[in-house]
Amino acid sequence: MLASAVAMTLLLIVGIGLFANTARKRWALMQAAQAPADRLTDAGRRAANVLWYMFGQARMFRYTAAGIAHAFIFGGFVVLGLRTLVLMARGYTTDPHFGFWIFDDDAPLGMAYLFLKDIIGLLVLLGVAYFLYQRLVARPGRLELSTEGVFILCMISGLILSDLFYEAGQYIRESEGALTFHAVTPAASTVSFLLAGAPPSAGLALGAIGFWMHTIIVLTFLNFLPLGKHFHVITVLPNVYASDTARVGLLRGIQEIEEKLEREETLGVRTVQDMSWKDVLDLYTCTECGRCSDHCPATNTGKLLSPKHLTMALRDHMYAHEDHLIKLPRKPSTSTAEEASTTEDSGVYTLKEDEKYQLSPGIVDPEVIWACTSCGACEQECPVFISYVDKIIGLRQHAVMEQGTFPDQLQNAFRGLETVGNPYSFANEQRAEWAEGLDVPLRSDKPDAEYLYWVGCSPSFDDRARKIARATAQLLKAAGVDFAILGPEETCNGDPARRAGNEYLFQMLAQQNVETLNGYNVRKIVTTCPHCFNTLLREYPEFGGQFEVIHHTDFLYDLVKAGRLKPQHEVPGRIVYHDSCYIGRYHGIYDPPREILRAIPGLEVVEAKESRSRGMCCGAGGAQMWKEEEPIRREGSREGDGKVNHARTRQLLRVLPNGAPNRRIATACPFCKTMIGDGVTDQGEEAVDRRDVAEYLLLAVQGTAERATQAESST
Numbered sequence: 047m048l049a050s051a052v053a054m055t056l057l058l059i060v061g062i063g064l065f066a067n068t069a070r071k072r073w074a075l076m077q078a079a080q081a082p083a084d085r086l087t088d089a090g091r092r093a094a095n096v097l098w099y100m101f102g103q104a105r106m107f108r109y110t111a112a113g114i115a116h117a118f119i120f121g122g123f124v125v126l127g128l129r130t131l132v133l134m135a136r137g138y139t140t141d142p143h144f145g146f147w148i149f150d151d152d153a154p155l156g157m158a159y160l161f162l163k164d165i166i167g168l169l170v171l172l173g174v175a176y177f178l179y180q181r182l183v184a185r186p187g188r189l190e191l192s193t194e195g196v197f198i199l200c201m202i203s204g205l206i207l208s209d210l211f212y213e214a215g216q217y218i219r220e221s222e223g224a225l226t227f228h229a230v231t232p233a234a235s236t237v238s239f240l241l242a243g244a245p246p247s248a249g250l251a252l253g254a255i256g257f258w259m260h261t262i263i264v265l266t267f268l269n270f271l272p273l274g275k276h277f278h279v280i281t282v283l284p285n286v287y288a289s290d291t292a293r294v295g296l297l298r299g300i301q302e303i304e305e306k307l308e309r310e311e312t313l314g315v316r317t318v319q320d321m322s323w324k325d326v327l328d329l330y331t332c333t334e335c336g337r338c339s340d341h342c343p344a345t346n347t348g349k350l351l352s353p354k355h356l357t358m359a360l361r362d363h364m365y366a367h368e369d370h371l372i373k374l375p376r377k378p379s380t381s382t383a384e385e386a387s388t389t390e391d392s393g394v395y396t397l398k399e400d401e402k403y404q405l406s407p408g409i410v411d412p413e414v415i416w417a418c419t420s421c422g423a424c425e426q427e428c429p430v431f432i433s434y435v436d437k438i439i440g441l442r443q444h445a446v447m448e449q450g451t452f453p454d455q456l457q458n459a460f461r462g463l464e465t466v467g468n469p470y471s472f473a474n475e476q477r478a479e480w481a482e483g484l485d486v487p488l489r490s491d492k493p494d495a496e497y498l499y500w501v502g503c504s505p506s507f508d509d510r511a512r513k514i515a516r517a518t519a520q521l522l523k524a525a526g527v528d529f530a531i532l533g534p535e536e537t538c539n540g541d542p543a544r545r546a547g548n549e550y551l552f553q554m555l556a557q558q559n560v561e562t563l564n565g566y567n568v569r570k571i572v573t574t575c576p577h578c579f580n581t582l583l584r585e586y587p588e589f590g591g592q593f594e595v596i597h598h599t600d601f602l603y604d605l606v607k608a609g610r611l612k613p614q615h616e617v618p619g620r621i622v623y624h625d626s627c628y629i630g631r632y633h634g635i636y637d638p639p640r641e642i643l644r645a646i647p648g649l650e651v652v653e654a655k656e657s658r659s660r661g662m663c664c665g666a667g668g669a670q671m672w673k674e675e676e677p678i679r680r681e682g683s684r685e686g687d688g689k690v691n692h693a694r695t696r697q698l699l700r701v702l703p704n705g706a707p708n709r710r711i712a713t714a715c716p717f718c719k720t721m722i723g724d725g726v727t728d729q730g731e732e733a734v735d736r737r738d739v740a741e742y743l744l745l746a747v748q749g750t751a752e753r754a755t756q757a758e759s760s761t
């Protein structure tokens with residue numbers, strides 16, 4: 047007993063001591079990242095997220111087979127944790143059935159536990175076999191053949207097998223030649239029967255091998271975890287707890303931007319120091335499962351951007367410079383920043399660091415950060431709640447506001463936003479021209495109107511999108527809604543500027559708009575554009591704008607349900623709805639647009655295989671509307687010519703077979719209408735009608751049948 051106690055103590059001291067040293071460095075790295083991240087409030091909701099997404103493995107099941115296999119292994123970890131403690135404790139006792147008394151092998155709870163452990167051990171082996179098959183044989187595109195992955199799977203099997211050997215060895219040793227089957231541990235008993243006839247000494251040896259093998263594997267495993275992707279075994283709980291409580295795409299603004307500009311402080315993300323502790327925790331937690339890249343429109347059209355590889359590149363860089371990064375002193379607080387020296391030698395945060403610590407360009411190619419559409423698909427898919435959009439926009443902020451390096455075409459949009467309040471550079475006085483002849487009141491003439499219809503730039507100036515604004519206004523009038531518009535007093539909500547990294551310009555527009563809206567005491571806002579909807583609802587509160595914001599599809603559906611709009615005229619045909627990321631994934635608005643279409647007589651609503659939360663982006667978000675797409679850079683692009691809108695349009699057209707009369711596509715975003723419209727035209731499918739949901743509803747309410755059977759031609 048003394049020998050085993052000494053051996054166990056030495057193993058624990060070495061194993062846990064080495065782990066503590068690595069963990070200390072990982073902790074220090076998190077502290078080296080100094081952007082703020084307020085992720086510890088709202089404890090109840092966060093705890094519920096941990097229960098549902100970590101212990102319930104909810105997101106894992108978006109890939110059914112992998113989800114089941116992972117649930118087996120995860121369950122094994124939870125159950126076998128106690129077994130490991132029990133075995134370690136047995137190193138200090140002569141009682142081979144010790145289990146902290148209540149879990150002793152012959153105690154009722156101990157027997158129940160042994161049974162559970164035995165069964166779950168088999169399920170873990172099944173799970174491991176599935177993942178080995180995936181990595182070594184099936185090899186789906188999202189997974190690379192990783193030695194680390196295979197090694198870890200072997201270690202997990204080793205944990206289970208060592209415990210089986212230990213248990214079976216005990217049975218052989220105690221049987222004294224009369225082996226009996228122990229129903230409480232069927233798997234271990236079966237192993238013991240495979241060695242039936244072996245002498246008790248063989249049982250003793252097998253038990254000892256199993257016992258020490260188990261402990262050594264556990265401690266090796268523990269030390270291996272922080273070195274690679276299996277660190278998630280430890281970090282997933284805090285990472286899920288501290289994840290965005292918004293669905294996806296929550297952005298980190300820049301606080302006190304004016305003051306920072308005056309002090310020439312770094313804007314955006316230049317080095318790891320400009321990230322937050324949560325960003326670093328994200329990087330620790332990536333399991334390299336590739337689900338994010340599997341659904342990324344940029345990856346799938348051959349762009350350089352692959353969210354999984356972006357994470358891996360940032361993590362590798364961080365680990366490579368770990369020693370330097372953790373030695374850097376903290377940034378000075380805002381109040382002391384002006385007095386602070388900017389040299390590393392002075393012991394104060396180094397403002398202008400060595401080029402090798404710069405993330406982009408350098409570690410991350412600019413094409414990677416500019417290819418993102420901010421669609422949120424990666425964040426929706428990631429089983430461990432890693433966020434991407436804020437990291438990418440942080441890198442863009444630095445490129446735009448510090449380096450002045452960004453795609454040329456964005457210059458026009460920035461100039462238009464800055465000088466006339468819209469990215470098209472139209473005179474803002476023309477904002478209400480879309481409403482000509484509709485008798486839509488201005489807020490200045492009707493300051494008490496219950497709703498403000500926030501039109502947005504595209505529906506104000508773009509001919510195709512103007513039809514959406516006209517249809518929406520006509521429907522609101524038909525339903526007797528008391529509303530007004532701002533007209534020339536409205537400017538862009540700032541989304542394109544913010545997503546393009548021009549946070550300064552965004553904040554200027556946001557402050558101006560909030561001032562205008564609060565000046566009119568606006569409380570309820572209906573928007574046509576999902577980007578306006580998201581910004582006004584989610585991002586304006588930071589600037590003092592607290593509004594009830596409703597997307598037009600949600601609002602119109604309520605009017606249909608209330609009987610205030612009656613879609614009684616037939617619109618014949620088969621229709622597929624394209625989900626907009628900024629109302630779908632960002633806000634969970636999936637059903638209202640579909641329900642409106644279903645309420646229209648004559649329409650057969652069909653679903654694309656890629657729909658709802660799996661719907662692919664049209665390619666316009668994240669300021670892509672205002673720039674050229676990045677070129678194809680990777681082999682094996684699954685979606686042909688590298689254009690996101692073409693790829694998405696093909697997905698939609700698959701459920702509208704050629705030759706069928708009245709094929710239709712519905713959208714609920716002016717940018718989606720443009721992108722999908724162009725996609726349809728580019729593929730020579732002009733016969734396919736494409737309109738906003740509001741336009742279809744108007745056809746059904748007004749009964750303009752001849753228009754309903756004619757495909758929209760003004761693409």
Ligand code: SF4
Nearest residue numbers: 342418419421422424
């Ligand atoms: S937000 Fe969309 S485009 Fe950007 S990385 Fe994620 S999946 Fe790709």
Ligand code: SF4
Nearest residue numbers: 332333335336338428
């Ligand atoms: S970021 Fe999430 S989805 Fe992407 S590879 Fe890592 S764990 Fe998987």
